[in-house]
Structure formats: structure tokens, C-alpha cells
Amino acid sequence: MKLYILRHAIAEELVTTDFERRLTVEGRARCRRVLRHFVRHFEPPMIIFSSPLVRARQTARIAARVLDLPVRRCDALAPGEDAFGWLRDQPCGDLMVVGHEPDLSLLAARFMGLSEPVFGFKKSGLALLEGEPGRGELRWLLTPKWLISV
Numbered sequence: 001m002k003l004y005i006l007r008h009a010i011a012e013e014l015v016t017t018d019f020e021r022r023l024t025v026e027g028r029a030r031c032r033r034v035l036r037h038f039v040r041h042f043e044p045p046m047i048i049f050s051s052p053l054v055r056a057r058q059t060a061r062i063a064a065r066v067l068d069l070p071v072r073r074c075d076a077l078a079p080g081e082d083a084f085g086w087l088r089d090q091p092c093g094d095l096m097v098v099g100h101e102p103d104l105s106l107l108a109a110r111f112m113g114l115s116e117p118v119f120g121f122k123k124s125g126l127a128l129l130e131g132e133p134g135r136g137e138l139r140w141l142l143t144p145k146w147l148i149s150v
Contacts, residue, residue, distance in 0.1 A: 003087070003111060003129045003136070004045050004096035005104050006063060007121035011055040018079075023058045027123065030144055031059055034124045035066040037147045042128070044069065045094040051077035053100065059124070060098040069096075079103055084110040088133045111136040 010027030023031070038044075048071045050060035056077070064071045076086030077099040084107055087097075097107070105117035111129050119141055121127065126147065128139040 001090075001092045001130070001132065001136070002045065002094040004094070005108055005121065005127045005129065006059065006096055006098045007101060007104055007123055007125050008051075008053075008056045008059040008098060009062070009124045011123075019053050021053070021055050023055055027055075028058070028062060031062045031124045032066060034126070034144045034147045035063055038126060038142075039067055043094075045096040047072065047093075048096045048098060049074040049077060050097075051079075051099040053078060056098045056100065063096065063098065067096075077103070083107045084133065087111070108138070110134070112138060 009023050009031035011021040011023050015021060044067045048060050048063050048069050050056050050071055050073055052073055052075055060071045075081060076083050077097055079100050083103060101121055102117065105120045108127060108129060109117045111133055113134050122143050124144040127141040129136045130139050131137050
């Protein structure tokens with residue numbers, strides 16, 4: 001399994017509820033730039049799964065357009081849910097998940113068989129983990145700044 005992890009792009013400050021926070025103009029633009037560079041240098045996944053929160057869904061839609069992939073809503077990627085439990089039940093394949101911190105760091109750690117996160121994700125940051133859930137390896141972790149500079 002190849003697991004691409006994408007943190008949502010820059011979002012507005014709390015407006016009414018955390019669930020409804022939308023991406024900023026800067027966040028959308030940066031996310032598009034990151035994904036355009038990603039697609040030029042790396043093999044894309046087969047499908048994208050997104051947290052139900054607005055900012056993650058918007059990020060996933062940008063990824064879907066740039067990578068020409070389908071997106072599916074995944075409630076397990078909402079903050080505080082069991083994303084790793086959901087991931088273990090997925091058939092092997094290449095997939096991208098779009099979500100939130102600190103949940104994504106914990107998902108990456110658990111994918112590698114660790115109990116605690118060892119790194120974090122910047123907004124619009126990307127990582128590739130490969131292998132079997134619980135025994136996987138980190139292949140790369142890229143910041144938006146690096147992706148945009150290449």
C-alpha cells in the first residue's frame with residue numbers, strides 16, 4: 001500500500017464553528033501550486049479520501065482537479081476519529097487522505113508501527129508512507145515550501 005497524506009490548506013480563522021472553516025484565497029493558491037509540483041515529480045494515488053470538515057473537503061477537491069482523481073468522504077478522517085482502524089480495512093492500493101493535525105501525524109506514526117507521532121504536517125504538506133499498515137515506512141515528507149521550490 002502507498003499512503004499519501006495531505007494536510008488541508010490554510011483556512012480562515014474560526015468563524016462560526018471549526019467544522020465550517022473554509023480555505024483562504026492564499027490557502028487555495030498554495031495548495032494548487034503544491035499539487036501541480038507534486039504531480040510533475042511523483043506518481044499520484046488512485047483515489048482521495050477526505051475528512052468531512054469543509055477545509056479538508058475543499059483541499060481534496062483541489063487535489064482531485066489537479067490529479068484527475070475521484071474523492072470520497074471519510075468520516076474516520078474527522079478530528080478525533082479512528083483513521084488507522086479505517087485504513088487497516090482498506091484494500092491494498094495507492095490512496096491519498098486529506099485531514100487535520102494532530103490526527104494525521106498520529107495516523108502516520110501508527111502506519112509505521114509507532115505509538116506516538118515523530119513528525120508533523122505543515123498546511124498543504126505531503127508525505128508518502130509505504131508498506132503494510134502497522135509496519136510501513138516513511139518514504140518522504142515534503143513541506144509546501146520545498147514542493148513549490150522544485
